[in-house]
Amino acid sequence: MNANPKFLAEQAEVDSAAVAPLPNSRKIYVTGSRPDLRVPMREISLHGENAPVTVYDCSGAYTDPDAKIDIRSGLGTPRAAWIAERNDTELLDGPSSDYGRQRLADAELDALRFKLHRKPRRALAGRNVTQMHYARQGIITPEMEYVAIRENLRRKEYLASLRAQGEKGARMADLLGRQHRGESFGASIPDEITPEFVRDEIARGRAIIPANINHPELEPMIIGRNFLVKVNANIGNSAVTSSIGEEVEKMTWAIRWGGDTVMDLSTGKHIHETREWIVRNSPVPIGTVPIYQALEKVNGKAEDLTWEIFRDTLIEQAEQGVDYFTIHAGVLLRYVPLTANRMTGIVSRGGSIMAKWCLAHHQENFLYTHFEDICQIMKAYDVSFSLGDGLRPGSVWDANDAAQLGELKTLGELTQIAWKHDVQVMIEGPGHVPMQLIKENMDLQLEQCSEAPFYTLGPLTTDIAPGYDHITSGIGAAQIGWYGTAMLCYVTPKEHLGLPNKADVKEGIITYKIAAHAADLAKGHPGAQIRDNALSLARFEFRWEDQFNLGLDPDRAREYHDETLPKDSAKVAHFCSMCGPHFCSMKITQEVREYAAKGMQEKSIEFVKNGAQIYREQQP
């Protein structure tokens, strides 16, 4: 792979594909306590007198027509000043990792190397630059204020502005503000997120803001069970297929549809260069699994891995700006034999690599024995731990077994060590888990990992649907998100079968946005239901365009509608092709409503009484 026309063509494609707002949407920025703290949101305008609806927006500058996008120069750096003015970091002359220096010196790589003129940054000797450290010092960073504004989505201001618009506005505010009481299983989501609440959650380890000081392009986001449930998208090429250009495009594509973080799981050639392109163009946190690259460095021979090679890899990636590392430090020698009688053994790549190393050397996992050394690196760049579940179940039978739960307990112990260093931590979870065992897994994680954020892959609730594992796992993801998982790692339709393409990435993201939002509703996240209410009202009032645009995928909604009713006139028609004009229940209901309003007023009152009484009787 190199800077050939194909590569450049792919860049062009990125520009055209990703740089456009979604239909009827505009990017707005809510300014915080300082002019350079501008929080992006997406405002969806509606037809008629309906007020626009503001939704969470992870798509970055790519959906801002005013922004100049050129992936060769990367994104702007909103965090640069915040990091610099803390005066606890230094600029290095260049990469301090051996490998980083090698790659930089390799002229053959010039053609495909991202031209970064910025020097890497590192904590001054003895300083700790993690968001957790600041939080525990009582400091509210701009990053913390940023996520507080972001999570609130101007809900109070929005409803207040509606109420200010007289009777109709007040009625709309009432309608849109309606929400069922949630069941949050011990999560405590405040009515409004304050910067102080964010600081407190981070200080106690219940939430993290992955934000490497070498990733100034980042638009900060928070992961914790008292915040909106987040979604991660995995991208990355493998030895078999795909190129740098494709991976950058998958990243911009993933965030366009709602990916809150992106993991680069590349295992093929040029991992280092691919990662640089991705980080420089990413407004969302980037996660990696450093052991993959370390293994490349020893030509795929797990037994040849050493702490020194791994340590150099951590520094190499930390200085590129990776925001969180998956570290499989819980795969202990004594757990490995517990996997021998499983249905599907070890299915985590990182887990199997470390298991092989442990057995080959008959020594304890060096990620475990060197865990405090790793913490020293993490806190010098503010890289967050994503403690990997290397022994996660790969089939429903293996769920919640001795190997998985043994590792989980160890991850809880490692969490305490990381917190001793003020290093941010989240815990990775399964995998394949049948529905009746999901809550047990969630409860054990909360208990044993002291409420550190849980970050789960699915879980898949059955093994029998290859080609549809976004769905088998979306079912489990919605449930575990409801029970308390803070971030859901998406699964695409290609899971178990092949490398996802752009269409698969989108399908996976939308499926997981559905699961995450269903979980927010079930937990009773304040205001989460506004979007559902706005869309349902649009549907009921036959505002087809609004229904499309308020949905997670306006393009597909419009495309499906137009398959049978392409004409513009149908966009205002009081029916669709499902039932046709005579059978549209919504049309009939509106007649019912008018009738009820006219003919039945007194009677209605009496009926409502009866009805209301029945209702009270029926409530359990």
Added chain:
Amino acid sequence: MNANPKFLAEQAEVDSAAVAPLPNSRKIYVTGSRPDLRVPMREISLHGENAPVTVYDCSGAYTDPDAKIDIRSGLGTPRAAWIAERNDTELLDGPSSDYGRQRLADAELDALRFKLHRKPRRALAGRNVTQMHYARQGIITPEMEYVAIRENLRRKEYLASLRAQGEKGARMADLLGRQHRGESFGASIPDEITPEFVRDEIARGRAIIPANINHPELEPMIIGRNFLVKVNANIGNSAVTSSIGEEVEKMTWAIRWGGDTVMDLSTGKHIHETREWIVRNSPVPIGTVPIYQALEKVNGKAEDLTWEIFRDTLIEQAEQGVDYFTIHAGVLLRYVPLTANRMTGIVSRGGSIMAKWCLAHHQENFLYTHFEDICQIMKAYDVSFSLGDGLRPGSVWDANDAAQLGELKTLGELTQIAWKHDVQVMIEGPGHVPMQLIKENMDLQLEQCSEAPFYTLGPLTTDIAPGYDHITSGIGAAQIGWYGTAMLCYVTPKEHLGLPNKADVKEGIITYKIAAHAADLAKGHPGAQIRDNALSLARFEFRWEDQFNLGLDPDRAREYHDETLPKDSAKVAHFCSMCGPHFCSMKITQEVREYAAKGMQEKSIEFVKNGAQIYREQQP
């Protein structure tokens, strides 16, 4: 629509598309206590020495290469003898409904009429021919024995035959037989389903076998919470689009992918003729909503509906062989005003039609006032009630509100009346319900409808994803299926947007088969996990073909795999394009396993001890 070349071409397409077994599968028949009681199942053969796996099969003769398929003559009639020999029915000279006679007499319809030479059948005066009536008399019908055999899937015989094959077979039986303890919320699923258990469940109204005496082509199936969770597929043309040929093809397509019942929701022209083609070619129960056709008969003017027109429609359809009717008898006048302040009013077509009628006449719903008259018709043909939820919520806000719960209570009262007549009943449920309210809805249904089977549409757990409502609802369907719903009515990606095409039907079915199976696993349905275990073993052993063929959609699994690794050699490769050869965790695990087996035997024992101890500590 008439017998033009297009129509015939569509028939041809049906033949070619639907008449082929799924890959590596063959149709087998398990014979019961009489030679003409042959229960179809699908046997999936695997590679190497792996024993074939038997799965449930609703696809009918279409996947049996030995069967001669010609949709012009319809399917064979396995039930004909069973019905005749009960000596409680008579053959009529012809349709006894006015409308049925009219259509038969209309020469213009000759071209597109299904040529049925069989006379309609009806109970002898004073006789009751429902499966519930027989069950309550202590009679085990062939239909009851049939479903008992069908639900058991030869599991005991299968595992026994494996064990008989020596040590390896015994190990396989142990592996495949593994299953987690379920959480069934009060359902009591026996280890083996006996005909007597089926009879008892039907007698007490906890399960139904929809089986009209005029549908001898039927392969009986059972709907109840102590049996496998079933899936219904809706088809049907509308005034706007689609033809008879398309609808028949959608039916054969739906059952190929696992539809257990099919509802014909046609609202366009030629409803009567379309239905005849569908029933004559359907091995699964067919459900309808008679009010749709009744409305056509009064030119779409709800206020013009009368009991007489509706009654004639019930008889017309009962004599065609429709197995269950959706009857919106719970939409009471006093409930209608309760919908006036909803987010989305009344979204059920049948519900809105009856609401409009009630308001127009200011009289009680004639389906309610004539309910006992309807029961008289139902028991003369053994048509089952599907008591419609005309006031189901159309948005998450409207879930579990006064209108919905008022109607649910009334459906419970009507259930008692139907049971007084020994008429089989299931209850329809929502709709749109956020996750935290699903169990409340399920528990209320069990309590108020005396455990009559619940039959739910989804529910959708959020309103914000038009184009993906198979997924928003698949999440809710899996949960409510786990909590106790007996049959799930699928939702396709076109929901809210348009009429589903063949691809949508398949997507909807597979999504719902996933939800239903995830629910069976969670409830601990005996042996439900065998297919998961077999597929996971195939995956772990890189038996790619077996992995594809054991899945719900072998075609898509293969297609996705081949996108990146098309060569046949890849079908035996010990890796896929996701990770490439060096990174395949399963490959590494097998090395781990060998190593563990060799080098670590004594140590393993000691480690397993530690591990086992940790395990016990960690179990809650």
